[in-house]
Amino acid sequence: MKIGFIGLGNMGAPMAANLAAAGHDVVGFDVAGTTALGVTPVASAVAAATQRDIVITMLPNGDILRAVAGDIIPAMQSGATLIDCSTVDVDSARAVADQAQTAGMLTVDAPVSGGIGGAAGGTLTFMAGGSADAFAVAQPLFDIMGQKAVHCGEAGAGQAAKICNNMILGATMIATCEAFALADKLGLERQKMFDVASTSSGYSWSMNAYCPAPGVGPQSPADNGYAPGFASELMLKDLGLSQQAAEAVDADTPMGARALELYRQFVEDEGGKGRDFSAMLPRFETRGRS
Ligand code: NAD
Numbered sequence: 001m002k003i004g005f006i007g008l009g010n011m012g013a014p015m016a017a018n019l020a021a022a023g024h025d026v027v028g029f030d031v032a033g034t035t036a037l038g039v040t041p042v043a044s045a046v047a048a049a050t051q052r053d054i055v056i057t058m059l060p061n062g063d064i065l066r067a068v069a070g071d072i073i074p075a076m077q078s079g080a081t082l083i084d085c086s087t088v089d090v091d092s093a094r095a096v097a098d099q100a101q102t103a104g105m106l107t108v109d110a111p112v113s114g115g116i117g118g119a120a121g122g123t124l125t126f127m128a129g130g131s132a133d134a135f136a137v138a139q140p141l142f143d144i145m146g147q148k149a150v151h152c153g154e155a156g157a158g159q160a161a162k163i164c165n166n167m168i169l170g171a172t173m174i175a176t177c178e179a180f181a182l183a184d185k186l187g188l189e190r191q192k193m194f195d196v197a198s199t200s201s202g203y204s205w206s207m208n209a210y211c212p213a214p215g216v217g218p219q220s221p222a223d224n225g226y227a228p229g230f231a232s233e234l235m236l237k238d239l240g241l242s243q244q245a246a247e248a249v250d251a252d253t254p255m256g257a258r259a260l261e262l263y264r265q266f267v268e269d270e271g272g273k274g275r276d277f278s279a280m281l282p283r284f285e286t287r288g289r290s
Helices: 012-021 045-049 062-075 090-102 115-121 132-145 157-185 190-197 232-249 254-269 277-285
Strands: 002-006 025-029 054-057 081-084 106-109 124-130 146-153
Touching: 002 012, 002 045, 012 025, 012 054, 012 115, 012 132, 025 045, 045 062, 054 062, 054 132, 062 081, 062 090, 081 090, 081 132, 090 106, 090 124, 090 157, 090 232, 106 132, 106 157, 115 124, 124 132, 124 157, 132 146, 146 157, 157 190, 157 232, 157 254, 157 277, 232 254, 232 277, 254 277
Parallel strands: 002 025, 002 054, 054 081, 081 106, 124 146
Antiparallel strands: 106 124
């Protein structure tokens, strides 16, 4: 396949490199001038999109995606497929899909989970929205860059799944951290707390797979000084997207709203920026009720 990759950041560069390593002809562009192993650099997003079977974007947010899409869609060849792997708002995903489909392209919104490690190791999970035909074109590439791809529905469904999943994650991580901090104050050993909660109804991915208490459970960013992992500011971004979506469709999401407030406070006022999102535990440890 002739692939154009736009956005060679922490996630995009290793994803593009994996496609090149699998034998695809990949050209890439990033405004910051970053490159990726095996990927031929080109001078602009339009150059990366011209005469390519597939164009993949991995960009910071929906405004940038809309701007890039506005530039590249007129340059793409008819029948090409645009796959956006960024995490963006559902409205931007649908607007870009509409624009591209009107111009004769196939589109997939395919945000990922699995982080930088998953991007490097080719073990991402893709949550995809788009037609069955578009998903069929994208699936072999998802198989190279990831270990699982779920076709969630029509355009925007991938982003909807991503932000709902991460709203659960934000709320459960906070709940897990505050429970550990309470257990500490009640004199309970952390290992005992883990042994009980991880095998009882306190079970969750935050508890079992990504335990925020250092030295307890499987290896996680807590065992590495809370270096990300998944940075708190990225969780803040995703919680913001879920509240934006909830407002748009009049959904009542009080836990998501509270999680957003707590991560905003943590990132903006309490030094949480650049720390893993599980560093909520040391935050709670130092606090009382007021
Ligand atoms: P990043 O900031 O490292 O990479 C984004 C890249 O886009 C940057 O290199 C930037 O220079 C480039 N860019 C910005 N505007 C551009 C433009 N107009 N044209 C071309 N390139 C442009 O971010 P990342 O960590 O790679 O994340 C990318 C996306 O993936 C985000 O939407 C993020 O929310 C999502 N995501 C990240 C993670 C993670 O753990 N890092 C996990 C899941 C999803």
